[in-house]
Amino acid sequence: MPTVEFEGHTFNVDEDGFIDDFNNWNEAWVRHVKQTEGIEELTDEHWKVIKVLQDYYKKNGIAPMVRILSKVTGYKLKYIYELFPSGPGKGACKMAGLPKPTGCV
C-alpha cells in the first residue's frame, strides 16, 4: 500500500489517495488533501462539512447520502462543489478520512 509523508506524519493510502483507516485521520491529513485538491484556503465552511461527515460516519459507519449532507449543512450540492472541486465523495469524504462508498452508486 502506498504511503504519504506530510508534516512528519505517515499515512497509508489507497490508489485514489483515500486514507486506509478513519482512525489514522488527523488535521495534518486535511492540510495534505487541501494541497492535492488545489483548495486555496480552508474556511469554516470546509470544516463544517468535514465535521458533519465525520459525525455521521461515527454514528453510522458510512458516509451520509449527499442529500443528507446538503440538508444538515444547509449547503446546496453546487456550493459543496465550490468548496470541494472533486465533489462530496472524492473531495470532502477524502479530506474527512472516510472510505469511498461502493456498489450501485
Next chain:
Amino acid sequence: MSDLPKPEDLAKVKHLPPIWKGWMRTPVEIRSGIYCYGSKPANLEYVGMPNPREWSPVDEDWKLPDNWKQIFLDGLRERLEKFRSLKIFMDICVRCGACADKCHFFIGSGDPRNMPVLRAELLRSIYRKEYTTAGKILGRFAGAREMTYQVLKELWYYFFQCTECRRCSLFCPYGIDTAEITILGRELLNLLGLNTDWISAPVANCYRTGNHLGIQPHAYKDMIDFFVDDIEEITGVRLNPSFNRKGAEILFITPSGDVFADPGTYTCMGYLMLFHYLENLGLDLTWSTFASEGGNFGYFTSHEMAKRLNAKMYAEAKRLGVKWILGGECGHMWRVINQYMDTFNGPADFLEEPVSPITGTKFENAKTTKMVHITEFTADLIKQNKLKLDPSRNDNLVVTFHDSCNPARGMGLLEEPRYIIKNTCNHFYEMPDTTIREQTFCCGSGAGLNAGENMELRMRGGLPRANAVKYVHEKYGVNMMACICAIDRAALPTLMEYWVPEVGITGVHELVGNALILEGEKERKTDLRGEPLPGMEEEEEEENV
C-alpha cells in the same frame, strides 16, 4: 485516476483490422482508465475467498500461488464437467462473427479482443489445448495455446471489460451465451484471488450488513426516515413505513443504491409513496434492514458467492413469515432471481404464489420464485384503475426509456415499464428499434464495472447507448431517460454528462411518485427533486426572493 479524454477525441474509434502478428502473438497491455483496482485483502478474507493480498493489476508480479496454473486448469475441468452449457459453448462456436459488432465495448473501443467471439476465444484457446485432440497435436494451427502468465493477465483484463449484458448472445446463430463464459471466466480468476475491489468490497459489505454499501440497520431506517420527511415537505402527507415486521403479507427488497445514491433516492421515495397510497386499499408490506439489498455482486464473483448473498432473501421472508416478496427496480438482481434463486436457495415452499392484494391478479410467472417485479405490480394497478394519477406533473419531462439489460433480456420485462411511463407522463418517445427492448444497449458499467478508475472504458462502452439518446434528444427534445436498474441510475448520469449533458436520469417509480395523487395531499409546488412543477416556476422564484 487517469485523465479522461475529451468526448470528441474518444468518439474517434477505429474499427479497421489492426496490422497484426495475430492476436495470440500480440501481448496484452493493461492500460490506465480501462481496468479496475485489484481486490483488497480484507474484503477477500471476510468471505473466505482465496489468496488475499495487496496487489495491483499493473504490477509485474500478481503474487499468485506457485501452482496457479494447476488451480486454474483444475477449476476449468471441474466447471466443464459441472456446466454442460460451458462445454457446449467451448465446442460449437464456428467464429462466424455475427456477435462481433454487437458489443458496446467493441463499438466504443475498436479493440478486437472486445469482439465477444474473441473474448470467448481467449478462454476457448486454452480449452482446446487441454481438452481437444486437435488442439493438443496441432497447437496454434487448431486455435490452441498454452496457459501462461501473460495469458492469465489477458483473461483478467478482458473478462473485466464485459458487462455480461448478453446483447451478443441475441445474435449468435447457435445461441452461445458469451456472458456465461465471462461469468465462468471470472469464477476461475477468483480461484486465484483475482477480483476487482469495486466488486469484492460490496460482496464483503453485503455479507456483513446485508447490503453492498455496508449500511447498518439503524442507518438504513435513518435514510428512509429522511425520505419520509422530504415527502411530507412536498406533499403534506406523513408516511409510516414499517421495518422487519413479522406477519406482514409482503416483504419488499430493493437495491441499496436506491436508499443512498441520487437519483435512485427519488425512485425510493416513489416506492414509499405508492405503498402508502395502497395501505388503505389493503397493502400489508414491510421493509427489511437485513435483506436490505436487491443486487448481488457475488454474481460477478462466482456462483457460490452469488448463492451465499442471495440466501438472505428467502431467509428473511421465512423469518418474517410473509407470503411473498416484491422486488424493486434492479438489474442483475432479477437475472439471479429468475434464473438461479429457485435452485440456489429454493424451493421456497413456505411462501405462497403471489397475488396482488389490491387487484387479485395472480402473478403466474412468479409461481416458483415467489418474487414479483415492482413494475409488473404497478402496471397491474394502473390497468385495473386503482391509482389516481396526474401525468401533467411530469409535463416538464420529455421521456425515453432505457431497457435495463437484465430485466429486458433476462426476464422479458419490456411492456410493463413502458405502460407505467405512458400513464404517468404525457411526453414519451422511443429510441431507435435496434437500441431498445431485447436489443437494448448496455449502460457500459454493469457487472461491477461502475467504478471511477475505469472511466474511459465506461464512456466507451456507453457510447452506443448515448448515441441513441442523443438522437431522440435532437429529434424530440428528450430531456429525461427512465430506467429500471440501480447501476443504470448510478452510471447513466455520468454517461449523459459526458456525451449528452442535456439529458437526466430517473427511475420509473420516481415518475409514479410525481404523478400519484395521495389522499389529503396539499397542492404540490415541486416534484420529488424539489424542482418546480410545470406552471409553478414563478411561485418558486417568489419564495426564493
